Amino acid sequence: MKRMISRMSRAIPATIVIALVAILVTAQTPQPPRPSKGLVIKGKTPVSNDVLKVKLPKAYETKLSNGLQVIVLEQHKLPTFAMQMVVLSGGLADPQDHHGAAQFTSSLLRDGTKTRNSKQIAEQVDSLGATLGANSSLSSPTSNVVASGLTENLDQIMELFADVILNPSFPADELNKLRTRSLAQLRLQRAQPTFLANEMFAKVMYGSHPASRVSLTADEIQHLTPDVLQKFHDTNFKPNNAIFAIVGDVKPAEIVAKLEKTFGAWKSGDVPPANMPEVSETGPAKIYLINRASSVQTNLVLGNLTIKRADADYYALTVMNQVVGGGASARLFLNLREDKGYTYGAYSGLSANNYRGTFRANTEVRTEVTKGSMDELMYELKRIRDEKVAQDEFDRAKRTIVGSFALQLENPQTLLGNIITQKLYGLPSDYWDTFPQRIAAITQDDVQRVARKYLDLGHLQVVAVGDASKITDVLKQFGTVEIYDTEGKPVKSASGGK
Amino acid sequence: MKTIKTTLALSLVCLLALTASAQQARKIKVDFKDLKLKNGLRVLLVEDHNAPVITVAITYDVGSRNERKSRTGFAHLFEHMMFTGSQNVGKNEYSLLIDTNGGGNNATTNEDRTLYFGTVPSNQLDMLLFLEADRMRSLDVTQDNLDTQRNAVQEERRLRVDNQPYGKTDEKFQETMYDNFAYKHSVIGSMEDLNAASLQDVKEFFRIYYAPNNAALALVGDFKPDAALAAIKKYFESIPSQPASPKVDTTEPEQTAERRFTLEDPLARLPQIVIGYKGIVSNTPDAYAMQVLNQTLAGGQSSRLYQQLVKEKELATSVFGFVNGTRGVGHYELTIAVAPGKKTGDVEAVVNEEIARLQREPIADWELAKAKNSSRRSSIQSLQSSLGTAIRLTQFAVFYNDPNLINSQFDKLNAVTKEDVQRVANKYLKTTSRTVGITMPQAAKQTASAAN
Secondary structure, X not given: OOOOEEOOOOOOOOXXXXXXXXXXXXXXXXXXOOOOOOOOOOOOOOOOOOOOOOOOOOOEEEEOOOOOEEEEEEOOOOOEEEEEEEEOXXXXXXXXXXXXXXXXXXXXXXXXXXXXXXXXXXXXXXXXXXXXEEEOOOOOOOEEEEEEEEHHHHHHHHHXXXXXXXXXXXXXXXXXXXXXXXXXXHHHHOOOHHHXXXXXXXXXXXXXXXXXXXXXXXXXXXXXXXXXXXXXXHHHOOHHHEEEEEEEOOOXXXXXXXXXXXXXXXOOOOOOOOOOOOOOOOOOOEEXXXXXXXXXXXXXXXXXXXXXXXXXXXXXXXXXXXXXXXXXXXXXXXXXXXXOOXXXXXXXXXXXXXXXXXXXXXXXXXXXXXXXXXXXXHHHHHHHXXXXXXXXXXXXXXXXXXXXXXXXXXXXXXXXXXXXXXXXXXXXXXXXXXXXXXXXXXXXXXXXXXXXXXXXXXXXXXXXXXXXHHHHHHHHOOOOEEXXXXXXXXXXXXXXXX | OOOXXXXXXXXXXXXXXXXXXXXXXXXXXXXXXXXXXXXXXXXXXXXXXXXXXXXXXXXXXXXXXXXXXXXOOHHHHHHHHOOOOEOOEOOOHHHHHHHHOOOEEEEEEOOOOEEEEEEEEHHHHHHHHHHHHHHHXXXXXXXXXXXXXXXXXXXXXXXXXXXXXXXXXXXXXXXXXXXXXXXXXXXXXXXXXXXXXXXXXXXXXXXXXXXXXXXXXXXXXXXXXXXXXXXXXXXXXXXXXXXXXXXXXXXXXXXXXXXXXXXXXXXXXXXXXXXXXXXXXXXXXXXXXXXXXXXXXXXXXXXXXXXXXXXXXXXXXXXXXXXXXXXOOEEEEEEEEEOOOOOXXXXXXXHHHHHHHHHHOOOOHHHHHHHHHHHHHHHHHOOOOHHHHHXXXXXXXXXXXXXXXXXXXXXXXXXXXXXXXXXXXHHHOOHHHEEEEEEEEOOOOOHHHOOO
C-alpha cells in the first residue's frame, strides 16, 4: 500500500543476526522503573522469563571441483527458493582509474549475453514470475547476483541466472542507456537529504579510502566502457572467487547436480586481491553543514570510526548500540521522540566490514529544534561514556539481542545471510553458535570501556543537512562549522565560514 | 464464520499433488479457523509450527476515511496514542516488552484501516495477548502524551511530505482526483488539523472505533489451539462491545472531464508525472483484470512502458504502476520520472499510445502468463511469515468479510482472460476519468540564501 504510514519508520532489525542453539541471558526480576517521561514501566504484564531455546537448521556445504563454494539451506514450508552468487570482488576491487567498474558490471549483467538480448532476458524472467538482479556498490567487497522464484521453475531460472553470470556481453548501446539513466539518478539523489547526509558522512569518515565513495561522478560514469566492464568481469567472476548460496524448497544433491551442469565448465583462475588500504583516523571533531535551502528539517548524523567486523569488541559495541539507539525502546528514541517530541525517529547503528566501520547516531528534526536535538544527542553520547548502564536496562538490551534468534527462523534468507557473513569476514566456523554466549558475557564495564574507546568526542564528526540561514549559528555552538552546497562543494560566505 | 469450540486442526497444509515430482507445482492452502467472541471480536487462527514464533495482528475498521473535516490525520495520530499506555501497561511498555523478549511490533494507518501487529517467540503468547487486550479495553490518554505524539506525527509529515522531493504531489493528487471527503484527503493530514486534535477527540474516537466488534484479530504461528483460544477469551471476551460505528459514505460522483494540475516543487530536480484513472472497485473481476493490465503496462523491465519510455525512447528513468484498491472507489495510478531534458508531453503521448493499444488489441500470451505467474508467486511468498498471513487474514475479514480470500485471491486473478483485459482498458482508461499531476522543479535559490 503506497500511502500507508506507520508508527515507526522501520521494523528495527537487530544489528546482529544469530544462528544456532541460543540462550543464556537469564531473565531479571523487573527493577524499580527509572523516572522518565518517555517510558513508564508498570510491570503488570505476564511475561515468560525463559528465552526460547532455538535450534536452527544446519546448511549443507560443499565445493565444486572448480572451486565454487556451495551452501544449501533446506526450507520446505513453501514451494519457493532464493539463490545468490556472491562474487568476492566488488567496488573495492575497482581499477584505480575506473571507479564504478563493479557497479556497472553488475548493472549490465541482465542487459545482454552471447545468446540473449536485454529484452529477451526481461521477458523470460518476468514470464516465470521470477526475480533476477545484480548489484555492487563503490564500497562493497562483493558483487551479488540474486534470483528467486517458484521451485517448479528452478531449472529455467537457474539457466538464466547462469547465463548472465557466465556469458554477459556488455552491449555498447545498453551501456549508453545505463549511463544516461545513471546521470539522471545523480541529479535525483541530490534532492534527498538522507543521500546528502550519507555521502558527506562517508567522506569525512573515510577520507581517501575507497569506502568514502558513495556515488559515482558524471565524469567517472563517462569513463566506463564495455571493455572496462568485460575486463572487470573476466578478472573477478571466477568460481574460486565466489560463493553460491540457495535457500528454499530444494535438496542438496539435486542442487549440486544442477550446478555441475550449469557452472561445472566455469574455469577457475587467479584473482588479484583488492586494493585495501587501512582506514586513517578522522580529523578532529567538526561539523559539516550542507545547505539545503528549502529544508524544513535538519538531518543530523553524528559518529566515529570503530572496528573491523572480526574485532573482539564487536560484541560489546553491539550491546552498546542496542542501549543507545537500537530501536524504539532505546535511549535516543525514548529521549528525542517520546520525551521531547523533536522527531519521528532517532536511532543509532553499527557497521563493520573488512575495513573499519562506524558507529553513528541519526535523526531528522524540525529546523527550530536543531539546538535542542544536538544537546540531547551529545548528552546521550556523553552519558554512555560517563555512566555505567543501569542493571535493568543493561539486561534488557542483552535479552533483546539474544531473544531475536527465534524470529529469524521465519526468515531463511536471514539465516543464509549469517552464513555468508561468517565466510566473508573470516569469522570462526562456530561464530553464530557461540554468539549468544559472547553477548551474555558482556559486562556493563565492557560497554563503558568501548564507549570511551570508540565514541571519541574529540574526533566526533557531525553532518547536518538543512537550511543554513537558520541553523549555522546554532551549530557553531557545538564546534567548528564548514558549509557545503548540495553538490558537495564548499561554500564561502562573509559571515558563515568561520 | 461461526462460533465454535472444537479442536483446531493442523493448519498450514501443503497438499502434494498425487503425481508430485520434484518440480511439480504444489498447492498451498491456509487452513484457518474463523470465530467470533461474544463481544463481537472476530478471531482468526492459523496453526503453523514451522518456526517457534507467533504473530498477533489486529485490524480495526477505522482509517482516514472515517475522519471528519477539520480533523484530517486524526486516525493516524490516534494510532500513536495506542502506544502511550493503558490501565495496566505504562507508556511505551508495550514496545519495551516486545523488544526485550526478542520480538518486533509496529502499527500502520491508511485510508481504510488501522493495523497493529506484534511478533514474538511462541512462549510469550500470553504477554502479547495481554498487551493488545489491555489497550483495547482501557486506553489511558493524557494531554502531555497527546502533545508529544502530535509533535512526532508532525515530524513524520515533515519527513515524508514537506521535506521530500515530490512529497506534496500525492496529497495534491488525491485532493484533485476525489470528490468525496472520505478519500479526498491525505492519511497524514494537515498541520492545522493535527494542531486542533483534542483529548476529547481521542476519547471519543476510542469509544466509537476501538471496540471489539469493530475489529478482527488473527493469531498465526506456533501455539496450542485450545490453550490459545482460552487465552484469547480470557483477555478479550469481557471487553464491552459498542454500538456499530457510523457507516462511511464512499459514493463518488461520476467524473465527466479530465483533471489536471501542475505543482512547482523547490525540492525536485526533474519533472515527474502521475496519471490516475478513477472508478475501479477492488476485489471485483474488473479489478483483477486491471491487475493483469498493470503487469502488462508497467510490471517489471519487460513491461510495455518500461521498454518504450525507459529503454527505447529514453524519455523516462522509471515507471511505476499500481491498482490502488481502496474500499471505496479506487483508481489505477502510474508514476513516471521524466528524464533530463525530455518533455512531459512526449511522455504522456507514449502512455496514451500504449493505452490505446491495450484498448485496440488483446495482450500477448506471454504477458498473460507473466501476470499470473508473478501473482501466484507473490501470493505464495506472502505466506512465508506469520506476520504476512495474519495481516492479510484480518484485512480480508474487515474489508470484504471474506478471510478466505487468502486462498481464493489468486484464483480470481487466474480467471482473467485477454478479453477481460481489453474490456477493462476500454471501460476504465478513459480521458474523462483521468487525473494528471505534473511536478516541475522550481529553480532553487540555494547559494544566495546560504549562511548569513
